[in-house]
Amino acid sequence: MFKINTTPRFDDELLTVLDFIAEDSINSTLEFHDELIEKLHNTPDNPFMYRKRENVNESIRELIYKGYTIPLYIDEEKKTIFVLGIFNQNLWE
Numbered sequence: 465m466f467k468i469n470t471t472p473r474f475d476d477e478l479l480t481v482l483d484f485i486a487e488d489s490i491n492s493t494l495e496f497h498d499e500l501i502e503k504l505h506n507t508p509d510n511p512f513m514y515r516k517r518e519n520v521n522e523s524i525r526e527l528i529y530k531g532y533t534i535p536l537y538i539d540e541e542k543k544t545i546f547v548l549g550i551f552n553q554n555l556w557e
Contacts, residue, residue, distance in 0.1 A: 465508050465509070465543070466507070466508040466511055466538070466543050466544060466545045467508065467543065467544050467545070468504055468505065468507060468508060468544075468545050468547065469544055469545070469546050469547070470504075470546075470547040471546060471547060471548055471549070473548065473549050474534075474547045474548060474549050474550060477549050477550045477551065478497075478500075478550050481496075481532065481550055481552075482496065482497060496530065499529070500529055500534075503527065503529055504527075504534075504547060507527065507536070507545055508545060511525065511536065511538045511545050512525065512538070514526055514527045514528075514536065515528070517535065523537055523538045523539070523540070524536070524537055524538075525538060531552055532550050532551065532552050533550070533551055533552075534547060534548075534549070534550045535547075535548040535549055536548065
């Protein structure tokens with residue numbers, strides 16, 4: 465089984481997303497956060513189930529959640545999934 469590590473970039477971008485959602489509803493913010501974290505905690509069971517990023521190696525996958533894309537790097541040697549970031553319609557590099 466894999467373990468999950470979030471990157472500082474993901475943590476920062478998640479806070480930005482949560483702040484944006486909070487402008488409309490605190491309850492929606494809490495629901496978004498809790499459901500996303502639950503999805504991430506379920507990822508170690510089958511990390512390769514998410515779509516493969518085009519033109520990139522097999523180790524990069526994309527979890528799609530409520531219109532947001534969360535790129536994941538799967539390090540099979542270290543048995544670790546790195547959560548790289550979160551974005552919506554903006555470009556992410």
